[in-house]
Amino acid sequence: MRDFIRQLVPVLCVPQADHEWVSPLVEGLIIWVHRAAMGLAGIYVLLVVINYVLPLVVLIWTIAFVAAMFGPRELLRRGRLSEAINLLLLLVVLYLCLALPPSPRASGWTALGCALPVTVAAFLLTAGAAWVWAGVASLALLARSVVIAGISRTGFDWGSLLGNVVLLGLLAWLQWLLSGAVRRILLHLRREIEQSRTGVEIGHMVTSALDTALIIRQAVQMIQRAFGYYHVGLYTLDREREVAVLADAAGQEADELKARKFVLSLTSPTVLALAVNQKERQRLFSWEKRSDPYGRRVEFTHKRFLTRAELVIPLQVGEQVLGALDVHALTLDAFSEGEVHILEGLAGNIANALNVTRLLQERQQAAEVLERAYLEVERQVQERTAELMRETAERERLQQEIIDAQQRAIRELAVPVIPVMERIIVIPLIGTIDSVRARDIMRRLLAGIREHRAKVVIMDVTGVPLIDTGVADYLNKAIQAARLRGAATILTGIPNAVAETMVEMGIDWREVETSRDLQTGLRAALEKMGRRVAEL
Numbered sequence: 001m002r003d004f005i006r007q008l009v010p011v012l013c014v015p016q017a018d019h020e021w022v023s024p025l026v027e028g029l030i031i032w033v034h035r036a037a038m039g040l041a042g043i044y045v046l047l048v049v050i051n052y053v054l055p056l057v058v059l060i061w062t063i064a065f066v067a068a069m070f071g072p073r074e075l076l077r078r079g080r081l082s083e084a085i086n087l088l089l090l091l092v093v094l095y096l097c098l099a100l101p102p103s104p105r106a107s108g109w110t111a112l113g114c115a116l117p118v119t120v121a122a123f124l125l126t127a128g129a130a131w132v133w134a135g136v137a138s139l140a141l142l143a144r145s146v147v148i149a150g151i152s153r154t155g156f157d158w159g160s161l162l163g164n165v166v167l168l169g170l171l172a173w174l175q176w177l178l179s180g181a182v183r184r185i186l187l188h189l190r191r192e193i194e195q196s197r198t199g200v201e202i203g204h205m206v207t208s209a210l211d212t213a214l215i216i217r218q219a220v221q222m223i224q225r226a227f228g229y230y231h232v233g234l235y236t237l238d239r240e241r242e243v244a245v246l247a248d249a250a251g252q253e254a255d256e257l258k259a260r261k262f263v264l265s266l267t268s269p270t271v272l273a274l275a276v277n278q279k280e281r282q283r284l285f286s287w288e289k290r291s292d293p294y295g296r297r298v299e300f301t302h303k304r305f306l307t308r309a310e311l312v313i314p315l316q317v318g319e320q321v322l323g324a325l326d327v328h329a330l331t332l333d334a335f336s337e338g339e340v341h342i343l344e345g346l347a348g349n350i351a352n353a354l355n356v357t358r359l360l361q362e363r364q365q366a367a368e369v370l371e372r373a374y375l376e377v378e379r380q381v382q383e384r385t386a387e388l389m390r391e392t393a394e395r396e397r398l399q400q401e402i403i404d405a406q407q408r409a410i411r412e413l414a415v416p417v418i419p420v421m422e423r424i425i426v427i428p429l430i431g432t433i434d435s436v437r438a439r440d441i442m443r444r445l446l447a448g449i450r451e452h453r454a455k456v457v458i459m460d461v462t463g464v465p466l467i468d469t470g471v472a473d474y475l476n477k478a479i480q481a482a483r484l485r486g487a488a489t490i491l492t493g494i495p496n497a498v499a500e501t502m503v504e505m506g507i508d509w510r511e512v513e514t515s516r517d518l519q520t521g522l523r524a525a526l527e528k529m530g531r532r533v534a535e536l
Helices: 003-011 018-047 056-068 070-077 081-099 104-125 129-152 158-208 212-227 255-261 271-278 337-414 434-450 471-485 496-505 518-528
Strands: 231-238 243-251 264-265 282-285 309-317 320-329 418-421 425-428 454-463 489-491 513-515
Touching: 003 129, 018 056, 018 070, 018 081, 018 104, 056 070, 070 081, 070 513, 081 104, 081 129, 104 129, 104 158, 129 158, 129 434, 158 496, 212 231, 212 243, 212 320, 231 255, 231 271, 231 434, 243 255, 243 320, 255 425, 271 282, 271 309, 271 320, 309 337, 320 337, 425 434, 434 454, 434 471, 454 471, 454 518, 471 489, 489 518, 513 518
Parallel strands: 425 454, 454 489, 489 513
Antiparallel strands: 231 243, 231 320, 243 264, 282 309, 309 320, 418 425
């Protein structure tokens, strides 16, 4: 009994695919029946008020039916659609059997009224529900006949009951046929709509995605879900190894094939290899015996599958085959021309997407190679530039050292220090004296005093063309610095023109010892050292 109930429950439930259109229809039906019952109850009450002869049981059962109709409405509000429909049909059958008066004419109307739940069950639930509710209505009519026969103490009207049951059975059979046909048509239309929607979705997906793995994975899943095939696989080609590599799959055995990274030789006698090599779609059925161009019998791609029909469509762009779409079905009537046409369109979209993705990847790889080459050239240029900069800096440093050495040599030649006798040095000055040269004169003067331990310095200015206040100040500072070092300074060789200029400019050199020329200055220096020059 429990197994019978378990098998009966799906028959009395609304298919999941029909919920979308059945739910609003049932809601409207329940509201209409409830309002009709309330209107009928109102009419019965009015008839009672005006003293019309009306069986009280009819009014009671009508009011009870109106109250009970809140049950289906509450079930529908909670989302329990199938329970709401079955409760509605049960209430209608009970009301018809209990509320109508016990007369032969009323029994006919009762049977006719019970035909309505049978029709509603066939179209809102399942085709098999028509038989179930025909049985329920027959039992209700049987119970009504038994009760009427017991109350009226008349004979049991077997003929009327049998006629009503046959009528219900015939109606259930007609409704079963009609409902089945309608549901098959709806299923076919729904499937075509889903397939068309899948085609549009795949078209949008392949034009927006650039990831090959994502395109393949979503494509096989959409096709398997929309068409309901046993197995859908998509293969790419490895021309070097002459094999087809399973890129992704959906449906039965898909996970196992992907786990072992299934590959198929393109030289094998399979329908997939035949389609790829012939560059055209191939269909194979379990009853069919076909041979490939080598005389071998063509086989299903997967022998372990429960396949009864297989369709392979090459993924082709121009004359280049990029892969294949492999579809397996469990029925021989699979792969209608409409389905094949849709699948060929999907395969074309997938092939174009794979080709575009491949071209983009190749271009990206080429761009990466160029970028790496550019970076390498740039690195080499930077290294060479840095090397040249180091060489240039080193060359400039060497040149600067040479220039500095030359300048030092020039400065030393420009301010020569000549030791003429022990502790007597002569510094001849030639040319114009400025602030820079004045510093060199002082530096060379002090260095000469230290190096030669000089006590007398003879500074000859015969070659100086002009001595102004600035030059005189420089020379005074040099003489004072020499005095601080313990050396006396004798200034010699002042030209006449320079002497006149110095007098006119008011330059006072009274504290500076001067001599007419270098010879006189040398004599004075010897005298300072306590020596004399003897004439021979």
